[in-house]
């Protein structure tokens with residue numbers, strides 16, 4: 407679109423006669439129509455190429471989920487690096503999310519669900535921002551139900567509140583939604599933190615805020631495969647037979663060479679009532695690790711009790727690309 411770098415005719419109109427202004431306005435609109443045609447042609451061409459991507463992914467990969475959050479993160483990081491001019495990048499990101507969602511739905515239609523309850527309106531807004539206006543969005547009764555909808559395939563993605571601690575002694579059915587995540591092949595995992603493009607707030611860099619869990623306003627759960635985007639946070643769950651302090655969690659990971667932060671903990675809902683011993687009850691710890699870690703990374707076993715650590719086992723439950731801070 408080289409024509410867009412020309413001096414806009416409207417600028418000359420500032421000092422010109424009324425006739426000049428009318429002519430310049432008409433000329434600018436002709437130019438805008440020409441650019442719109444070019445954008446439209448490119449959008450149609452892009453949709454053809456996305457069809458080829460779908461063929462390359464094949465039915466098995468597409469049926470799990472057509473969404474590739476790491477690829478989307480890479481695309482937006484590339485665009486923000488070349489962005490200039492008066493159009494706010496936030497608007498460019500919104501346009502691209504709309505575009506990517508529509509293109510993703512060409513590969514395989516998908517629906518979103520959001521967790522109802524407190525903050526549902528904000529989650530609806532974030533779901534629309536990330537997945538565009540053409541994707542059906544329903545409201546699930548609560549976050550646990552939203553995760554179940556992803557598990558049974560009735561929703562492609564679920565937008566959920568950022569992970570929270572469980573209540574001590576809560577019934578298994580009231581355990582926080584993230585305790586439903588497990589390591590089974592093809593089960594739902596956390597794939598994104600929303601929003602992906604954030605206005606800089608305060609002094610803390612975006613990656614530190616997202617690592618410490620006070621950045622995301624919502625997270626996305628899907629069955630999509632998780633690949634490294636180049637700058638990622640990995641989420642794991644560690645089990646323990648009793649209380650483990652955040653400091654002990656952090657130190658155990660540090661000893662294994664991993665920089666980590668505990669986002670939330672809860673009584674282990676799988677442990678059963680007979681093991682409910684108050685502070686001594688088995689617990690689950692949701693931990694954010696700086697970087698992309700594969701599930702079979704041997705460092706994840708170094709915190710186990712058999713290696714002198716505090717945990718029974720540690721398994722991956724997803725992660726997210728570090729957002730863009732403007």
Ligand SMILES: C=C(O[C@@H]1C=C(C(=O)O)C=C[C@H]1O)C(=O)O
Pocket residue numbers: 456459472473474475477478505506507509510513
């Ligand atoms: C095209 C792809 O599939 C989806 C659509 C994308 C797009 O429109 O650019 C990007 C990532 C995926 O969510 C892909 O995986 O490359």
